Amino acid sequence: MEIRYIILFLFLVSAILDFIYIKKEVPKSRFFSKTLLMPLLLLYYLLSTNKPIIFLIFALIFSFFGDLFLLFEDKKSFFILGLLSFLIAHLFFFLTFLASSNYFKGLPFYIYLFLIPYFIYGAYLFKYLKPEIDKFQFIILIYIFIIIIMSFSTIPRYYFVSFREFIFPFLGSILFIISDSLLSIKKFKKKIKENSISIMLTYTLAQLFIISGFIK
Numbered sequence: 001m002e003i004r005y006i007i008l009f010l011f012l013v014s015a016i017l018d019f020i021y022i023k024k025e026v027p028k029s030r031f032f033s034k035t036l037l038m039p040l041l042l043l044y045y046l047l048s049t050n051k052p053i054i055f056l057i058f059a060l061i062f063s064f065f066g067d068l069f070l071l072f073e074d075k076k077s078f079f080i081l082g083l084l085s086f087l088i089a090h091l092f093f094f095l096t097f098l099a100s101s102n103y104f105k106g107l108p109f110y111i112y113l114f115l116i117p118y119f120i121y122g123a124y125l126f127k128y129l130k131p132e133i134d135k136f137q138f139i140i141l142i143y144i145f146i147i148i149i150m151s152f153s154t155i156p157r158y159y160f161v162s163f164r165e166f167i168f169p170f171l172g173s174i175l176f177i178i179s180d181s182l183l184s185i186k187k188f189k190k191k192i193k194e195n196s197i198s199i200m201l202t203y204t205l206a207q208l209f210i211i212s213g214f215i216k
Contacts, residue, residue, distance in 0.1 A: 004047035011040040015204045019197040031071060034200075038064035041207055048215040055099065056214060059092035063207065073187065080139070086180070087143050090150040093210065097153040097169065101160050114155050118148045125181055132188040140184070151177055165213045172209030179203040 018033035042060040046052055062085045069082035122144045133140050151173035158166045179202035186192035186199065 002047075004044055007040055007044045007047060011037065011044060011208075014040060015200070018200055018204075022197050022200060023195050025195050027071070034067050034071060035064065037204065038067060038207070041211055045211050045215065053096055053099070053214060055092045055096040056211075059089045059096060060207070060211075062086070062089035062092065070183075079187070083139060083143060087139075087146055090143075090146045090176075093173070094146070094150040094153050096214075097150070097157060100165075101153070101156040107156050107159065111156055115148075115152055118152055121177075122148045125184070129184055129188050136188075143180075147177055147180060161213075168209045168213035172206045172211075172213070175202045175206035175209065179206055 014033050014036045018030055018037070021027070021029045021033055038060050042057065042064075045056070045060070066082045066085035066089060069078045069085055072078035073082060126141055126144055129140060130137065151170075154166070154170040154173050157169065179199055182192060182196075182199045182202065186194075186196070192198065
């Protein structure tokens with residue numbers, strides 16, 4: 001068996017352990033299971049390509065820092081650091097997608113119509129969260145905008161890459177929006193149980209799907 005598949009197996013084991021620790025409410029154990037995810041995924045990616053994309057590497061590195069900081073999300077400063085880390089990660093994902101879609105040159109105009117449902121959802125989410133986010137309003141608004149643009153930037157790739165290379169990052173970006181939406185609802189609305197695995201499940205799949213689109 002190739003080493004990269006062993007690494008992928010370890011990634012999946014780490015994810016499953018993290019889900020178990022969430023359900024059993026063992027936060028201290030998650031320091032290992034959660035923080036191993038991105039290093040293992042990055043190693044899997046590096047072992048699976050001859051031409052690693054520097055933007056994608058940085059996206060995973062900042063995702064790791066986001067994972068680490070959000071382990072202590074109850075502390076305001078760590079939550080903000082986690083938010084900023086993922087915001088930067090999304091910018092690097094955006095640059096990754098942008099570079100592989102010829103910078104949107106020669107695209108049909110109707111592609112930009114896909115922005116409409118994105119912005120409708122973003123506006124609804126912000127309005128829904130607004131009564132509770134108080135001092136976080138500006139950074140949450142910026143974050144929603146960045147993740148929407150990041151996800152939208154996967155769509156033009158349909159014209160420049162294979163269907164597999166297009167569909168996995170696209171689905172991954174949608175899962176990222178779902179995961180971050182669930183996290184914000186849990187954090188500010190308190191309507192998701194602390195031991196719900198939905199946030200980490202969608203997040204883990206999001207990262208794996210995005211990386212899968214850049215492995216030949």
